[in-house]
Amino acid sequence: MMDESLSCPPLTDGTALAVARGTLRLFARHDMAGILEVPLPNGRRADIMAIDGNGRIIIVEIKCSRADLLGDAKWPDYFDYCDRFFWAVPAGFDLSPFDGEILWPGRTGLIVADQYDAELVRPAPVEPLAAARRKAETLRFARRAARRLSALSDPVLGV
């Protein structure tokens, strides 16, 4: 079992990576194409950023310990860069905090995932970004994903 007294920085351990993989599989079934660890202009980094077929931007914050969840005061910053926001946690995680007002249950979706798949426990409402912001973020996403692909096939372009 994970030591819940310690925070685990997202995507640096196996649990977070497993949650990311399961979430991307869920998203793929819902026609949402995502990439991992996306730096944002505000200095934050989205664990997952995805775009659906209508161009809506989704951000997922992965939490794998209760301490990390309750100790993070910066997650509302993500709302400036997405149309929908989800929490994603590993199977077995205590979900009761997500009903607390401090975690905005009316504005955040909730996903429970493992390395094989994920369950959409609570959908996220759409809170539309300004069109100019969505356009800018879509462009950044497109170029970042392309650079990552190129880097995989050409070491000279690796970053």
Next chain:
Amino acid sequence: MMDESLSCPPLTDGTALAVARGTLRLFARHDMAGILEVPLPNGRRADIMAIDGNGRIIIVEIKCSRADLLGDAKWPDYFDYCDRFFWAVPAGFDLSPFDGEILWPGRTGLIVADQYDAELVRPAPVEPLAAARRKAETLRFARRAARRLSALSDPVLGV
């Protein structure tokens, strides 16, 4: 030497792949992020589609034989999906056809490439797409690049 009497379908042989790699390196230096073999809504497939920092879409058609170049009547279809269009050919290719009016020298750029690098022989003018078309293509590009990345790290998502 290549048999110039035969067309070589882009990116299926080493020469075309080498031209693609060199071109992507050139593009990276010019802050253009590209991906290969992008199907378009009109049924064509762009050898390279790239997006620059201003969101402009670039399409590159790779030609590795004179017969393929002069026998292709469909390349003007690309102009419906890009702001700038380039030809890219391998080093040693006879460039004289690109000055002929039939290949629109005033509207097409020209790149000469090998596997190591590429030279911008003639810049391509910008012929701006309608904003709605550029938006739709940027979205398709973003989602396609993300799906390709996911497929590389998760066989379940492979396509």
